Amino acid sequence: MLENIFVSSLNWLKNLMAAVELPAPLADMLILVIKLAAILGFILINALWLVYMERKVSAFIQGRIGPNRVGPFGLLQTTMDVLKLISKEIIIPAAADKKLFLLAPLMIFVPPLAIFAIVPFGKGMAAIDLNLGVYYFVAMASLSTVIIWMAGWSSNNKYALLGGMRVVAQMVSYEMPLILSMIGVIILTGTLNMNGIIQAQEKVWFIFLQPVAATIYLIAALAETNRTPFDLVEGESEIISGPFTEYSGMGFAFFFLAEYANVLLVSVMATTLFFGGWLAPFGWTFLPSWFWFIFKVYIMVFIFMWVRWTFPRIRVDQLMGFAWKVLVPLAIANIFLTGLGKYLFLS
């Protein structure tokens, strides 16, 4: 009953549309729009509450209480923050490239939404079950770089431009180990489909078969989301706020929320690739598959926050050197060993 609550409500909608005799292509399109709207809602609500979670986790780690005034346990704090930001004036710097400056915050949610469309949130719960799966994820994720760079450049501010340049350097470098670490898993499963990858972990999660790849993935994912210890892009003590320096009001809020959407995204991928996705651990199937998926994702998000509030920021040259001299060779060695292992195991 609980297991199929989303699938069956969608089926009910489909039947309803068939009953009122909507033409099939129109009905399919409508279903897709509903699915995507649901996903957009999921992303926005999560981004909003993850900000709250971040503040509570940081407070816990630093021995503070955190937000506790607005609503019970301060639960409405971030909602009020966003309401405040909406009501603020949007300031456009006189020397800014106006069109790009306004376009960047509008575009920033496009890659996360496009990627979440293929995520299997539970058994048979992917909005679009794509064969390309992981490859599509990589392709879409690479677009965020351009959008953040656009924000930095169009602000026409030295700090913003420096931040934009750092974004490109950092995100392009860490894309390499991120992609290479996924290849180990893909060799094992022989499929790019995310559902296929999850089902291949029925017996054992890939974190146990691919521990090196999982570690590389987690480090590279931290860098891809521009979070401490890799938050050089917006290092407050060096370049104010990087590409987002000139943004106020809702533009700032969009970038701020997009960071959490991206954290959610890399957690979702980590869950899918290494932690068995929606599969229940120890065969505890009394809880629905979508519950397990979300539960694992939040544990991953918590680990990302934990790292953020524990480690200091590292230097730019250390950051780049670490990606190219340590992570990339390690990931390539991992691919080689995985291939060799699979060959020996199969023959």
Added chain:
Amino acid sequence: MKQLQGCADMENSLELIAFFLLAGSLLTGALMVVTLKNLVNSVLSLIVVFFSLAGIFILLNADFLAAVQVLVYAGGVCIMLVFGVMLVQRKDMRESNPVNRRFLIAAPLTGALFLLIGLVAAKSPWVKEAGEVPENTIEHLAPILLRDYVIPFEAVAILLTVALTGVLLLVKEVKDNGRSS
């Protein structure tokens, strides 16, 4: 049966509309790349071009190629942007992609190239009947790349590695330690 026919027609016309929208945005984007005065805006409209092209690939059921298009080209545009901004020697980026008088030379050359491509396109024997597209296109790609044509594939890889190393060697700062290197 009639209703099924209607559905197929509707899908076909949707595909046609999608094709014209994509082709329109592709051509507009391409024109903007050439005509815009600001180099950054030009490169950004290149993303529009790549995306429209990826869309056309999807219409042709070449989903893998579409993803390659987005990852390699649209995603790689940011590198081009960075190099564009760092290497352009102009005080004002708003005039970094100027138009000059050399179109008198360029126009006949591009016209000739256009004619040549048109001629080749007109003469080549196109496959007019669409073949059956397999459900999973990637699975057939791997054996072709990594088994049937593995030697050309690896040769290209070596070529790229050599090019990369050469670039590194060229741009590396020469440290003069008192002797000529």
